[in-house]
Structures are given as structure tokens and as C-alpha cells.
Amino acid sequence: METVKKLEQIKKEFEEEISSCRGEKELEDIRIRYLGRKGELTSVLRSLSGLSPEEKREVGKKANIFKNEFSSRIDSLKSELEEKEEEDTPGYDITLPGTAPSEGSVHPITRVMGRISDIFVSLGFRIADGPEVESEFYNFEALNIPLDHPSRDAFDTFYVEGEYLLRSHTSNVQIHIMQEEEPPLQVIMPGRVYRPDAVDATHSFMFHQVEGLMVGEDIRFSDLKGVLSLFCKSMFGKDIKMRLRPHFFPFTEPSAEVDISCIICGGKGCRVCSGNGWLEILGAGMVNPRVFEAVGYDPGKYTGFAFGMGVERIAMLLYGIDDIRLFYENDIRFLEQFR
């Protein structure tokens, strides 16, 4: 039985080759050599024509058994090799730097203003804008700040011409909004303000504020405390303490300055809080009835509160920045820290 012997020979060779096979490419070659259209087994099956029917049957049966055996050996070795490949070391140096472009950064003032705004927006406040070049009426008179009075000293002002000036606070937007709309109001007003202060590490002639206003029937001082307390905790952490100190602002009454427990030392006293454990972060109060009168609201019907905060100061506290000038120098090594 020549042919049977030949089959046995093929199987032997197959066994040798497959046991020394190490790669997928090699395996594919084996598959083609033994099982392909012109492969060894196939050619044996094709050469059956000269054999007797018994021989044909016997050889055919054997050849088919071998074919299945070969095929399953190849398949199992293939998945073995594939699995092994996952464990292989890659053909590249993964310690080379990545090549996707890096992201630019958002200015820290934008970032902090965004955070402040997001907190108030989540409390239902709307964001509004107003002009920076403003008339005395909106910046002062309507806010109960007489034109020539010691209370004006806190609001030194750049003048443009005549009665026009650069707003010294964002409170001017309160007046525009109240003139245009009826209560209830729940608005914040972020923006740029100007005061003729000589520039040093803590002063700038231009800075940013976020102003807030809530007006309705029966809005109380205790509600102001509630909103500010939510704000302080969201902004600075849930363990932060807040206190209100009586103060004077012409446009609110009662008025308060708002302190938070020092975020650096936790209230124990450090250089940042001048040793007293508290940091002043905003001014607030109940809207002065005179302001309501200036915009044509009935002070007998409506009450409300207003607050304002300096964005640079909060950014400096949050990020540990010790010089306000850094915000406007635009050094990329500064900016990129706020990605």
C-alpha cells in the first residue's frame, strides 16, 4: 500500500513541521502546503484514480481523518500563537513621547468667573451684562452715592468725558435691570471694573467683579445668608465657615462684609489671613429702599439683597497667587498652569 505509506509519511512530516512552527506566517505556509488546493493531502486525494475501490475507500477515509486532524492542529496552534502574541513585547519604544496636540488653557480669571457663575446659575440666577462706560447716574446717584460725599472716596473713578466714566463696580447693571424689568429677579452680573489705583502686587486699575441681585416679595436678610453660605461652601469647600460683619455701603442696608474661615490655615491664623483666621471675600446687604425708589420699585412691596465680590482676589486665594499683575502679564508659563 504505497499510498497509505505516503499518507503516513505526510503525517510524520506534518508533525515535525508543526511542532517546530513558531509564527503565524510559518503556520499559514504549513496550512497551504498540506491543506491548500495544491497541498500534499489534496494531491494524494486527487491521485486515487488508479486504485481499487477498497483502497480508494481506505485511503480516502484515512486522508480525510488526517485532513481534519491537521486542520484542528493548525487551528489550535493558531489561537495559541495569537494568544501568545498578546504577551509579546511590542516592536516600538513606548517611552517615546505621545504626539496628539496638547490643549491650550483658559485664563484663571475666566475659570474662576465661570465657577462663580455656575454656582449661582445652579441656584436659579440668570447672568446679565452691562456697559463699562457708564453715566454717573447708574454708577453713583441711583445707587444712593451722592456725587460729592466721603462715601465716594471708596469709589475713585476714571472719567471719560462729562458725566461719563468707567464703572467702578458692576452695581450699575443692577440699575439697568431693575429699570427694565419687574421683580421677581434673580440675577448675577459679572464684568470688568476700573478704579484709579496705582498698580502693585495687590492693586490693579482694572479688575473683575461678580455682582448678584435678588428681588421679590419678602426676601429677607436670612435668605441672603442662606445664598451666600451655599456659595461659600460650593466655592471653597463644605467645611468652610462664614461670618457677616456689619459694614456700610450706600446701596444696601443693612450691609455686611462677608468673611470665610481662612482656606490656607483653616482659621488658626497665618500670613494670608493676617493672623486672624478670617478672609474677607465679598460685600453684601439688603437693597436700600432708596435704590428701589430710584428705579421706580415700591419699597413697601419689594425687598431684596445684593452682593459683590472681586474675582482676582478669589482667584488669588484659590490658586495661591501672590501678585495680581500676573493675571495681565500673560506669561505662558503662568497661563498653562490653568489648563
Added chain:
Amino acid sequence: MKLSYNWIKDYIDLEGITPGELAHALTMSGSEVDSMEDAGGDKVMEMEITSNRPDCLNMIGLAREASAVFDRDLKLPGMTLEANLVDKEIERRECVIEAADLCPFYTARVVSGVSVRACGGEIKEKLSALGMRPVNNIVDITNFCLMETGQPLHAFDLDKIKGGRVYIRKAAKGEKITTIDDVERELEEGMLVIADSSGPVAVAGVMGGKETEVTESTENILLESAYFDPLSIRRTARALGLSSDSSYRFERGVDKASVIPSSDRAASLIIAEAGGKAGLMSVSGQLEAPGKKIEFDITGAERVLGVSLQKARTVRILERLGAEVTEKKEGGLSVKVPSFREDLEREIDLVEEVARVFGYDNIPVTISRFVPSIERKNHSRRVLDRIRRSLPAFGMSEIMSYSLIGQEAAERFKSIVSGEVVLDNPLSEEHKVLTPHLLDGMLKAVSHNLNRQNTDLRLFEIGKIYSRAEGKTPFDEEETFCAAVTGEVDRGWQTDSRPADIFYLKGVVDGMLAPLKLKAEYSPSVIKGLSGAAEIKLSGEKDPIGVIAGVSPRMLKEYNIQQPVFAVQLRLRRVMEKAVLEKHYHSIPKFPFSSRDVSVLCVVDTPAGEIKKVISATGEDLIRDVRLVDIYEGDQVPEGKKSLTYSITYGLDTRTLREEEIEAVHGKIKEALQKDLGVSFR
């Protein structure tokens, strides 16, 4: 303003209250203690008194605050001049008020036979605790009374007053006076002065004159106590650049009821310290006795504060603060405000008084009564937020520059600037004009970084530009986008480094507009300060809203920049108006598209935009995308020509295009290109 712990104890019993506790209590009731220092057995506090509370600019006033907070009695010193110290024979000196609008009330009293010498004992000690330099017993006593009661007093050397009487009048133009600080000052017309027959002897309420000051040879004095118009004092002090303890108090308003008692108190102290006898007081003018009555409704106060107040405690607080409180038959309180509290005008002022003494800490924290706004960010703000968010993804970093720039800087880039807004009172020439463009701030930032070895920059700013306008207000502020790139935009190890160029920047602008469903069109233009400029319009708009360009070498030199910089400025008003933020779903194409390339050979200055226009117009709705994939000039291309290769994608939503259809339209496009632009194909 300083407070001495030892001194204030003259007016209130502070038994069991430490200086620290006093400081905290004053701070938490509105008289802020900035700092506290040891001063030889005393504690001295630096106070920050708000401008509405001139009554707290003295020891008695602060003691009154403490008496309200701690609910303890206020002990006032004797404020009368004993009759036995007065000699009616001493000639009264007339004070003639010639400017009653600026000085409604003036008193003067002669004290004769005083011996001027250094002041000793308690007065000296108290004044030095507050950091006041001792002068002599007379001046020290006037200062003592000022710090005790808040009423500024002035003592003249009577014998040096020419003509023996004083005139309270407005200064004439060019009049001069040498004040006690040895400075000769020229007065402005209308400033209030105290004058004798030869000229001014004091700038009223601000500072006395050198010539009539009390010295060791003085024997007879004229003691002034008056009420001056706050505004007049404020203007004079500001105009002279001279703020004194007196002017600081007069401009905030002194206690009208304290003018005479303070003078009496000073006279009796002077006689006790320096001997002599007092004459009768001459009084000119009159003051309306203040003492406004305000109705006060406790329930109303509770409604504003959100806390319940006890009536007894409320009444007590107001009384401790010096008010007279009577209960009305029909309920409610009638509160007579003390003369030193002219800041209390309305009920809400009393609410604040009660609240601050009651303690803000004792008011609860409530969260209620919210009426949330539905649209919390308007369309414009959402567009700006969207833009700000997309730019860092292009590797752009946001800068922020000053809105105030120098005149010369404002005038650069002339043709994109109109009508500057200039400050009347700038701090410096460098920050004088409200910026009419953002390029100055941008180039300053670029320069700052390049000079610090930060050579690869991709920066943007969104800020306002300012101009004159005709409309409701004479000024316009417009949100504007500015960006600059310089150096290399890619310094990878895989590909060649890629220099920043105008196309990178154009890509940023297009990429920023795309999510807003906006397209920009660019066409060459000439703008001073820029090279190879192109103006930018929104598709379908007539007016340009921006410019993109290289910065000209001349301008680079101005900013001390040594490498090419590309910049863009785009005004955003129309962008915000036209931007579409709403998203709509279009069904994803179900049928395959196919692409064909076409290489166009054309003269070098044929704009690529024109070629694309012809392709799009000819292919109409069979075209899904036209993309420039290669530009080639050189060996294979004739001199003066370039080759542009476009990949055109064809397809329909409704079915798969047949091969012949694609060939037909592709052929039509080539024909059109040849006919319209005279190009050939490679």
C-alpha cells in the same frame, strides 16, 4: 482712627471684658478693628470707621457702641464750665459770619491769663497712646477734646489777631496763608477761612495759621468751636491736598449739639491745666437742633431680617445707642434719633442698628423664596462660552490684557480703528485710551513671552473693544476675538516641525465658527501695520468684521519681536447674532459615496477658492465634499503654473450613484473648470 482701651474705660465699665473681646465685639457690630498693639500697659486698636459713622471717630462714640453691645451704662464726663471759672468782665470778641452758607454756626471764647507749657499727666499719656504728638497744654487739650467728643476745636493766640475780632468768610482769589505745618498755601476763591482784619488766620475746619498759633509766649487765647458745611470742608481739604483730624470729621459731619458743650469742656480743662479765666462765649449764627423722629415697626424689621426680635431688647438697643424711644398707643415705636446720628433717616436705618447690635451671627440661615430664571444664560453668552471652550482644543491659550492702552498704541493698525475713547484723568500715558483693538494687548503678550524664551505661542483673547457711537449712549463696546500664532505649532519627533502660519490661524477661525454653523469668507485687503492682510466677512454678509494677517516688520520692531507673528481680530456682535447653537439630526447616508481626484494645472495666481467654487457650482447636489489634497509647483509643472489636486466625493442620500453618472458629472466639472478658468489637467 485709634482706640485706647485704657481711655475708653473712662466712659464704660469694661470689668470682665478683655481688649480682645472688646475688639471682637466692636468688629462684629460694625466698628472694625484692623489691628491691636501693646502701648505700655495699654492696648491700642486701629479702627476702620465707615464714612457714615462720624460719631464713632471719638472715644465717647466708641464707648457708646460698646455700651449697646455689652448692655452696660455709658458714663459721660462733665461737659459744663463751672460759673466760678467765668469772668464776665473779659471782653467778648465778636465773630462775624460773612458766609453763612458755609458756616451756619460759630462760637469763640476768650480764656485769658493762661500759662502755656508742656502738658503733663493723663492728657499727655492718652494722646500719645493714640500716636498724637504733644505740642503744649492748650493745643493738647483741644486735641484731647477732639478725640474724646469728636468736636474739632482751635485755639488762636488772641493777641496776634489783628483788629481783635474774626471774620468767617470766603477767601478771595490769590489770598495766602502759612499753615501751622509751615507751608505757605495759596487759597482758591470761595474756600472758607477765618480771617482777622489783615487776612486769613485759619483755613476753616482744616488747619490753623502759623501766625496766630499758640506758643509758649501766648497769654490769652481765643477758643473756636463751630459747625462748618461738610461739603465745603471736603472740597477745600481735597483742593489743598491737606487732610487733618479736623477736616476728616467736619467733612463727615460733627454733632451739632456738641459744639457748645465741647467748648465748655475744653475751657474748663484749660483753666485746670494752664490757669486763667474764661470769658463769656460769643455765639454767631444758629443751628437747627437735629433729632428726627422715625416710626419703627418691629414686625416690619423682623420681616426684612428673617428673625424674631424681642421688643424689650430692641428698645434697649436703640436707647443704648442714644435714641429716645416711646411706645405709641396704636402700637409700634416712635424713635427720636440722637443729634450725633444724622445718618439715621429712615426706618430701614433703625433696622440696621438693631440688626448689627443684635448680631448678624444671631440671624438664621434660610434658603427659600427662589424664583429661578428660566433662561439663565442668554444666546450671546452661550455663544461666547462655546467659543471659549473650543479654542483651547486647538492648542490656543487665553490671555487677558488691559482695556486701557497708550494713545500711540491705540492709533496703530489705523484702518481697523475708529473714534477713540480717551480718559480725562488717566493714571499714566500708558493707560489712557479705552482700547479700540485687541492687537496691542496681544502683541505685548507675544513680546513678553518671546523675550523669556517662550518661543512657540498660540494665544487668544476675548475682550471688548471701545469706540464712539451714535445712539442711546455715545460709546460702543463690542465683544471681540483676537488671536496670534508664532514659532512652531508642532515640534514632534515623528514629523517635521511645522511653523505657525496664517493657515493655521485661519483653521482656528473656521474651526471656531463651524460649531456655530457659520462660515467666513476671506479676501485680500490692505491694512496699516499688517502685511498680506485679508478681511473677513461672514458668508452672506456685506460688511467685514475682522482681519487676518501677518504682523508687518515695522510693527514687530515696535513690539521688540524678532520672529514672524500672524494675528487675527474678529468682532463678535454679528457672530453672536447669527450663530446657531441648536442642533438638528440629519439621517446618516445609507448609500455609499465614491471619490474622484482631479489635478488642475493653472496659472500661479489663480485663487484656490475660485476653483472650489466652480467645482461646487457645477457638481451641485451630487457633491458631498471637495477637499484640496495637494499643491505642487516645480519640476513636473511648467514655469508660472501650479497644480492643485482636489478629491471630490460624490453621492446621493436616496440611492447609490451609478458609475456613468459619476463619470458624467466629473467630466462636466472638468469642462467647466477649463471653460471658466482656462485650466488644464495633469
